[in-house]
Amino acid sequence: MAFSISGLSSGLDWDSIITQLVALERRPITLLENKQTVLSQRKSAWSEVNTMLASLKTDVGSLSSLDDFDLFTPRASISGTTRDVEDFIRFAVGSNATEGSYSITVNNLAESQKLSSKSFGSTSGALGISGDVIINSRVLSISATDSLGNIQTKINALNFGENPAGVTASILSLSDGEYRMSITSKATGSEGISIANASGSDILTELGLADGTLTLRNAVTGGAQSEAFSSSTDIVGDALGLTSAASGTVTIAGAGINIDLSADSLEDIAGTINGNGVLQAAGVSASIFSSTDDNGTAVYTLQIDGTQSFVDSNNILQTLGVLKQGYSDVSGVTGNAQNTTNGTAISESTLLTDIDGYNTWTSGDTITIEGLDHDGVGVGPTDFTITSTSTMGDLLDAIETAFGSEVNAYVDGSGALVVEDNQSGVSNLSLALSSSIAAMNSSLDFGTFDLSTIRKREVVAGQDSEITIDGVTFSRSTNQISDVIGGVTLDLVGADQDATITLNVNRDYDGVKEKIQDIVDGYNKLMSYIDKQNTASADGETTGTLFADSSLRSVKTTLRGIVLSEVSGLDSTLTRLSLIGISIDKTGQLSIDDDELVGYLQTNFQEVVNLFAAQGSSTSNDLTYIHSTANTNIEGDYDVEITQVATRASVLGSGFSGTLSSDATLTLTSSGGTQQTISLSAGWNITSIVNAINSGNTLGITAENDGGQLSISNSLYGSSGDFTVSGISVELGIADGDYAGDDAAGRIRVQGASEWMTMTGKGQTLTGDDGQDVHGLVIKYTGTTTDTLDFTFTKGVADKLDQALYTMTDSVDGYVATKQNSLQSQIEKIDGKIDNMEVRLTKYQETLMAKYSAMESMLSTLQAQQSWLESQISSLTSSWGKS
Template identity: 25%
Template sequence: MAIRVSGLASGMDIDSIVKQLMDAERLPLNKLKQKKQILEWKRDDYRSMNTLLTDFRTKVLNMKLSSSYGAKQTSSSNESYVTATASSSASTASYQLSNVTKLATSASLTTVNKLSASADSKISTSSSLLSMNSQFANAITWAEGSVETAKFTATGSTVELPLAEGTILLDRPISVKVAGKALKADEYTINNGIITFTNTPEANAAIEVNYVTDKKVEKISLAEGATSFTLSKKAIAENSLTINGQAVTIDANNTFTAGSLSGKIDFATGQVTLNNAVDAAAEITVSYKQKYTAMDVETTTSKGAMQETFLFSADQSMSNVISKINSSKLGVTMFYDANSDSLSVTRTETGSFEANDIQFGQSDLTKALQLDTARYQAGTDAEFTLNGITTTRSSNNFTIDGVTFDLKQTFSGAVNIGITSDTTAVYDNIKSFVDSYNTLISEITKKTGEERKRDYQPLSDEEREGLSEAQAEKWDNIAKAGWLRNDATLRSVLTSMRQSMSNTVSTATGTFKTLSSIGITTTANYLDGGKLEINETKLKQALEDDPESVQALFASAEGIASKLQANITEATDKLKAKAGNAFSTNATFTIGRDLSDVESRITRFEDKLLNIEDRYYAQFTAMEKAIQNANSQSSYLSSYFSS
């Protein structure tokens, strides 16, 4: 950059002069920026038109679906007894449902005895099982070990559990799930921590194994100055702790000494607090056991027999137990009512399956939850007569030939169910389609007919600075208009869509082969640009007289919907080639390539302007120096002659 001197010798405003000179030099740059702005406006206009066409294409595709014409309505002579809904596949028909002697019910287990030992101190579902153990009427006798979880992605017929060094896998209890389904004991084998599946899981299937080892072994790093550490497990079994291979004796106050370490352990949380800070960083190996319990559950569902083993460490709560049962694939819902101090387990499906189809295996947890003596109530099927045939269903909500019946209560006598075509719904679908078409026609006609006001060009930066925000916005709105006036692609799609709407459909069947034959015609006002209007009476009559023919008019192979789809696809492809979309790069569409070219020219011209500006300042600087030299010589001569 040239050294800039601002008229000290000449007295001229050099900056102002250079600015005026540069304003003239910048005129071609402003033209390039205007061209860029125009390209961006055209791109955005094309994209907005493409969005309108794409949205309308969704409406067109809906008109090809049989569900758009097959809407059915149902009626019931007594909705307090039976209601019904019908899908588009249902036939026009009538049904008589009578003598509902039974409703379908779910099998359930309900505890007979109270869960809590005392009515004054009931179980808290949010507290740990360990802390609540004394409040259960039947306390849990805890097993000891370490409950672990391993997750895999299936790559073959085996997986190997990550057993820590020095630990032993307890073969039972164990829970193995593949793709969320618990496997039965005969569906896998275990040998030295390797699980082999009887049937190889599908590739990449999620596998989860919950298992128990004889103890937990973990290495813990102690930083210099550390005063505590926390074991990864909670609910630690007393007198199971070893540190660096040495058994740790713990007194009644839970204090211990192990070599140079001494302190206190909280068995419930696994928190170990040291009496003295560690002198130097060290790594210790800690071995211990945690308290846990297990429970086996078997159920029968519409998918067959299900069974799962659940493992619960003693630090988990009754809420955890309920949540695990309910989120499993056993198809049951467990519920505890604190007011009655009772527990219920209800099958989520209704109907009669196998006898005793909810079973809890014998365990301490089963006894604590009083489920070993719970009362079983078998599920029942709904029993009724339909059109003279006495039959049963496992659910009160069932579907026959596209009609879904919902039994509300038992009754004698009869309820009549009628299935008829829903002419109003089909009419509304067609009207919505026509309204969308008219909106599209209006928007495209408006855009291609916008007047281009040539006196309004994109504002330069200097021009925009001279206007208020409102004035600049008003100018921009006028300047943006008209860039797609008489656009060939948009006018072409208008013409092709009008033809598709007005031509005879060769693949139509029955009475109706044109839109006008069902009461849909072009408006009389040519300024509407080909909008459609509906004769409601004529269209509804056509739907009553020959609904299949109306459907064929729109949805057959060469129907109106197929033709419109082809028209729109051709237009959107052309518009995308011109203007791309929000995910397109400039190199992939015409306007984008033009934009990249203009942007490159702008960058080169801006570099050129910097050089020109530097040259002007260099010239004026040289002039200033020359004047300064002349002034110095003049002063010298004046002083010489005066002396």
């Protein structure tokens, strides 16, 4: 690149000249940049307008529908105690509440079940217990090398994964050398913890968590059910994930049945039971029921009908969930506390020779064990021979062996020997230990063993909450109850049967007024901003950024017109905001007379609601208004023609004789694809068949006895309630196939008009189709015949404002967005013009630089030539002078 210094040859500051020439040429760009700045300011101002419009839309949207006015507030007082209401119950009231007064007593709170193990001497020593336990459908596998601490860790690990067990295991240190493990349900309620032995070992009794009694876990009338399984055809042990599935003989109604859970499925077990002649003769049968769980997944249950007599020595029925063990208090006998020779309490690891008083061990020393078992049957005498290495643990093992492992023997924290009775009921347990010590200076006396309640297996019983409301008692599994008083959630925190709480649920008029105040405040803020934008200084030189903007004037005119307009079609004299205490002053600002507005809310509530919200009505009780949207444009009177009434899918059988002659399997499939499979057994009458279908049904499909024939129907109207029947017995007179309901069909028109507008039916509802004035209007027809009915649709002030604001703020088609897009487009076009002009200006500057540089170079050359010529002339002149 050539380098030159401005004016070196010419003496001209042509660099400054070029700068000034370029600046003159740049004035159009500056003007465009100034225009662009103004456009950007206008775009920013419209963003502020849009923010205020959106905020106002949120406010008016909170009162645009009938439900928005359903605000309620609870007020409560208490009697029969000096404590406060909040000590017993807290309230939350929703929009679906109704006004009313209720007398409430909290009888008891829901509790989480808590179980406790027996005492162990260590948390780290191997327990020698092995097998599987099911806790809330999760499998706990215990190895012989596991300690109490290991089992606690394994139980807590069951709370992770797709199906958490929902229990917490913790270890309590009663004293040095005495530990118990507790298992607590995370959920409250009487169902508590579902825990069962799932292998041949009686682990629950070995851990001291349960006694030996068995009762029905899931009783039904005249029978029992299993827990729910994910499959009826998979092997039970595999489905549960057992490491050592139980097998052997169970006794049902006196008949022995061989079941192997490592090889049998639910269907196999049901088949074995139904194939047993003794059980058939006794009227005992088994069937498989299908239903869906809370996640919509199909689950299957084994049901045994005709008996509730079961014997389960191998834990097979426990694993299936038919039976459960008990949690009775533990009875036992306790001796005197013993110390070692150094004064510390003895433990399981204490050598017998270290017990205080046993000064000299002699070979042949013995302890005689004798007493009575749970039923009062004599035990022993049995001699335990003491060696030099015998510990208290050895003696405890000998005691358990002598009593046939029906007891649990341990040393408590005080050093006393304790023997627990593992069986429930009244205990006759007794124990006497007599020692035969050779050395005259020695004795070994464990004292007299007294029978008492040693501990509780069930520390806290799982319990439902119980409340009495207006003399009616309700029980729920949690302390949060939301399905008793409509729209009111009761949070129970304390109980006292002598305390009576009076709850009054009233309309929250102040809450409604606050919503109206929000609308007024938002409207006033917007109008003040618009007025400020249209204000000019006295000399007219300074104006608002959006001064004289026609779109902004349109916003003001539209919203002001709605606020001042009369709502037509109301059966009321309250047709304007000004008639309920909302007035407008000369500056265009709204204000509220609080006393007047609250007065109308209290005395004319529904009329105030109608003034604000969208609503519909008909002289027919069969036609009701459900909903409308901002796209529902025209209000007024309509004709609604019902061309098809909604029906429910159903089928009625015929020809059933009254008794099913053979087994059958019925499968019902909902329109969503969810299935329920029901096993029907030979010999069942219509009542048994109906009960089997309805048991655990979550599809909304129900069975009824219709004159001795089977009727199946869906509670849902229309195509959503379609279902399929397959596999049903021909005896019931119902063919396999699809059964469908009809959706309602109809159309609507403005009264007096000839053109009808289309509507789409879904169940009993009809919705106005897109692209019409009734777009988004939803109505419901519950009649049973086709008809033409009247319908009136009214849009209140808030709903009209909501619709107008939607038109203004819609991010795609709203005219605020259109305005901003237009301004942005202008800004971008100017950017393009400026870019082109900058390119041309740069070229102009480069051209000037080149020209002046060339001139400077030429002048430099000429000046050089001039200097040379002057030098030559001077030389010649000098030469001539000398000559």
